[in-house]
Amino acid sequence: MKNKTAVIILISGLIMxxxxxxxxxxSGIITETVxxxxxxxxxxxxxxxxxxxxALFIIHSKKHxxxxxxxxGASYEKRKHFMSAPEEELLALLEQLxxxxxxxxxxxxxxxxxxxxxxxxxxxSELFRIADYVVVEARSxxxxxxxxxxxxxxxxxxxxxxxxxxxxICYDAGIPVLNIDFExxxxxxxxxxxxxxxx
Numbered sequence: 001m002k003n004k005t006a007v008i009i010l011i012s013g014l015i016m017x018x019x020x021x022x023x024x025x026x027s028g029i030i031t032e033t034v035x036x037x038x039x040x041x042x043x044x045x046x047x048x049x050x051x052x053x054x055a056l057f058i059i060h061s062k063k064h065x066x067x068x069x070x071x072x073g074a075s076y077e078k079r080k081h082f083m084s085a086p087e088e089e090l091l092a093l094l095e096q097l098x099x100x101x102x103x104x105x106x107x108x109x110x111x112x113x114x115x116x117x118x119x120x121x122x123x124x125s126e127l128f129r130i131a132d133y134v135v136v137e138a139r140s141x142x143x144x145x146x147x148x149x150x151x152x153x154x155x156x157x158x159x160x161x162x163x164x165x166x167x168x169i170c171y172d173a174g175i176p177v178l179n180i181d182f183e184x185x186x187x188x189x190x191x192x193x194x195x196x197x198x199x
Contacts, residue, residue, distance in 0.1 A: 005056060012046075014050070015046070082107075083107055083108065086151070086182065087107065087149060089185060090133075090147075090149050091105065091107050091133065093185070093186065093188065093191060094133060094191070097192055098195075101199075102137060102138050102139070103135050103137060104136055104138045104141075105134070105135050105136075106133065106134050106136065107132065108130055108131075108132070108133075109130065109131045109132075109146070110127075110128065110131075111128070111129050111130070111146075111166065111169065112128055114134055114146070115127060115169060115175065126166055126169055127169070129162070131146040131166075132147055132148050133146070133149075134146050134147070135195075135198075135199065144175070144198060145175065145195075145198040146170060146177045146178070147177075147178045147180060148163070148177060148178070148180065149182060150179050150180065151182040176198050178194055178195070178198060180194070
């Protein structure tokens with residue numbers, strides 16, 4: 001689409017430049033001053049169109065070059081939402097409960113950002129999992145507790161195994177995991193009580 005636009009602008013520019021050379025033939029109809037003004041105005045407009053079309057071609061070319069770096073047949077698009085509505089609700093509640101304290105909460109935290117593998121084998125790939133939230137000490141940003149909002153998907157066998165691996169890694173690293181049932185995500189007193197166990 002952008003490439004077609006560039007072609008149209010290019011053609012328009014060439015037409016304007018071409019017409020600017022025909023303006024002198026109107027000198028017998030309009031004054032020389034007006035003729036000159038029209039000629040240079042059309043030439044400038046045509047030249048501007050040429051510059052814009054060249055810029056669009058360059059941008060399109062670079063985008064095409066980047067596309068070559070992707071796996072064959074692969075395409076990507078931006079998500080419409082960074083978080084789900086329930087996750088936003090719980091984040092708002094956590095922020096409310098921690099307001100004015102020495103703690104901060106961040107959503108969508110990669111395990112690799114709070115835990116590092118120090119030695120040996122193990123579930124290295126699990127460090128690329130995402131925890132729903134991490135609560136850190138405000139000044140040092142030391143991670144203190146991970147929080148998971150457990151909806152129905154966490155009850156599936158494969159998800160349960162993944163959760164068990166994550167919790168084992170976090171336990172070994174010394175970071176507790178607070179699991180909050182989906183149905184209790186709005187229970188202020190319950191969540192406040194659970195946070196006090198770790199903060």
